[in-house]
Amino acid sequence: MRIALNARILQAPRTGIGHYVAELVGALAQESDVELSLFHGWGWSSQLPQATMPGYSRLTPLLRQIPGAYQARRWLEQKRFDQRRAQPIDLYHEPSLWPLSFEGPTVITLHDLTHLHYPETQPPARLREIERRLADGVQRARLILTDSQFIADEARQHFGLPAERFVVAPLGVAARFHPREPAAIDTVLKAHGVEAREYFLCVGTLEPRKNLTLALHAHALLPEALRQRYPLLIVGMAGWQREQFSAQLHTALASGHVCLLGYLPDEHVAQLLAGARALIFPSLYEGFGLPVLEAMASGTPVIVTRRSAMPEVAGAAGNYIEPDDPHGLRDAMHRLIDDQPYWQACTDAGLQQARLFTWERCAKVTARAYRQAMGG
Template sequence: MQIALNARILQAPRTGIGHYLAELVSALRHEPDLELSLFHGWGWSSSLPAAAMPGYSRLTPLLRQIPGAYQARRWLEQRRFDRGRSAAIDLYHEPSLWPLAFKGPTVITLHDLTHLHYPSTQPAARLREIERRLGQGVQQARLILTDSQFVADEAQRYFGLGPERFVVAPLGAAARFHPRSNESLQQVLQSHGVQPQGYFLCVGTLEPRKNLALVLRAHAELPQALRQRFPLLVVGMAGWKGEQLADELHTALASGHVRLLGYLPDEQVAHLMAGARGLIFPSIYEGFGLPVLEAMASGTPVILTRRSAMPEVAGTAGNYIEPEDLHGLCEVMIRLINDQAHWQVCREAGLQQAKLFSWERCARVTARAYCRALEG
């Protein structure tokens, strides 16, 4: 069975969908009777490209300003997709939003419906393109993979499709996310001026949907001694509308108790995840919430909201708050600092919950979906 996978997103710095695709491809390599051809936007290859860092392209900001630029780029990609593609391809898998044209069976992955709930998180030109293309892509697909049952359910309602069109393939945590000894953490943590279990961590693109403003306010409300002992580290690159956080972020950074680390290499993120007192992830909407799983697999307690798909990931291991609950977030942070027994219970519960997920399982479910799609 020969599968064509659109891997163009791997040209960009790897955030959620990029990590999904890279890990899925690696895991699918171990599935029997399955061969992958990866389309990189300019041609075809059998290997994954190296991860890009921020600043990889100067074109993206221009696309937001040039009328028709998204359509022109898509036309060019379609031509490159058609050129050089093996005639033996049995099925095409599109892992991000909307598929290119393909005459054979198509499977897509629908990670979330953020553009419906929070359209302001998308550039206007991109939002128009999503609205124009996504419905067509859903109709084109024989099967639709989702990361969670939550997304499958809301997509069924929105598109008016039956459950037989959907396959839930939960994500996994990469092997780099695992508990680490304090000694093994020292080099990376010292480079950021922190000690093991001596800081809180936020991971994610800086945009309003991630609710970072609540974290900044809650950390500022901690007693000064705790703010000094447990600074807040924020990892992630700026996202669309991230400038809405500018004033609060500037105030927080000026206090010296919050540090904005930007986009970091994967191994550094894994070390910081394993060394944190807790991951704070109060996002308003997620199709899965991969950092939550990665933190639990690292032995780090998680603070999150009981919204969208995240309870499917954290189960009973999460410390849940409401998205607007400043006082509740402060209380949970203080408890994770002062109550060592509670911290240990959260750590062990998270490690057990994380064992329910793996990229191997995701790949097996995905490979079975390919077979179903080929059967028609």
């Protein structure tokens, strides 16, 4: 099967969907009947590009100010994509929102419907493009891959499509996420002024949907001595409209008990996850929740909301909280500090749960969807 996969998102700093594309491409290489060609927006390659850091493009802020810029870029990408048709393509896989035009079978991955629930998390021009193109792309796709059953059910109801059009392909966990001895992560931890198992960690783009204000509020409710010993570290890029919670963030930063680390290299994030007392992931809406899986695979307990797809990922290993209950989150943090047997039980349960998710399985389900979409 000659598969064209749109990998343009890999030109950006890698967050959830970028990691999905990179890991899926690597795992699909083990499928003997899959031959991938990667479209990078302006050309084609068989190799993954190197991950970039924030600031990779000075054009992005400019595009938001120019009327019709998204449509113009889309037109250029379509022209570049069409140039590849001189070489046969059996199927086109679009792993991020709306697909380009292609006369053959198309498979798309629909990670979530964030734009419906939290439109304020998207720049207006991009939101208009999503609203204009996504429904058509979903209707044109022969099969729609989702990361979770929750999103499959939600999308089926929203778009009015039959269940057989959807294939659930749960994500996996990269090899860099595994338990580590304190000595192995000491350099990275010391660079951020913390000791192994003596800090809480949040991982995610700074935007309202991630509900980081709950983590800030709950951490502030801990006794002063615990806040000092167990600071809260926040890792993630600045998202759209992050100013909605900036006042509380500035107050927390001024206290000295909260540290905003920004976007970090993948390996640094993996080491921080392996050394945390727990991952706090209070998101309001997720199509999967990859940091939850990565924390469990690293031997770190997770505190999550019982919302959207997160119970599918955390299973019985999750410490569940309500998304509007800072006292409940504080109590969960307090217990993971004070009750070492309970902390160890959560760690063991998380490691067991994480073994259920692999990129190899995700690739096999995806390759099977390719065959099905081609009529095989």
